Amino acid sequence: MSKAVRRDRQVVTKDSHLPFEEFSLENVDRLVDQLEKTKPKDSIVEVTPMEDSQHSPCFQEMTAIIVHDIGKTQESPQIYELYQYCPVCKMAVKVL
Numbered sequence: 001m002s003k004a005v006r007r008d009r010q011v012v013t014k015d016s017h018l019p020f021e022e023f024s025l026e027n028v029d030r031l032v033d034q035l036e037k038t039k040p041k042d043s044i045v046e047v048t049p050m051e052d053s054q055h056s057p058c059f060q061e062m063t064a065i066i067v068h069d070i071g072k073t074q075e076s077p078q079i080y081e082l083y084q085y086c087p088v089c090k091m092a093v094k095v096l
Contacts (some may be wrong), residue, residue, distance in 0.1 A: 017083075017094040025092040028063060028085050035067050040080055043069040055086035062086055 017023060025031055028047060035045045050062040067081040082096040 019094055019096060022091060022093045024090055025085060026090055028065065028087070028092075031065060031083065031085070031092065035065065035081065039067050040069070040078075042072050043067055043078075043080060044072065050084065053084070055089060055091070058086065058088050060086060060088040065092075 032045055032047060039045060044067070046064075046066045046068065048064050048066070050064050053062045054060060055062050063085045065081075065083040065085060066079060068077065068079045070077040070079070079096060081094070083092050083094050085092040
């Protein structure tokens with residue numbers, strides 16, 4: 001029998017986004033700063049290019065912004081938040 005995973009409640013701020021909500025974002029650094037302030041203890045914010053993922057309106061490479069604790073804790077690793085960002089269109093979407 002598997003035990004239920006309980007996640008800490010995330011801090012909801014005026015800049016929080018719902019899953020699959022698309023929003024304009026002039027610079028990825030603003031989102032990273034917000035996530036750094038609200039991330040769970042022992043997690044990291046990672047920004048990485050998505051080599052095989054293009055933004056459908058402009059066909060340019062997307063960037064992933066991930067809040068996770070993979071490799072940081074001995075317990076089951078978690079991905080807390082995941083965003084995709086198009087630096088050309090200046091649009092982001094919260095995926096998770």
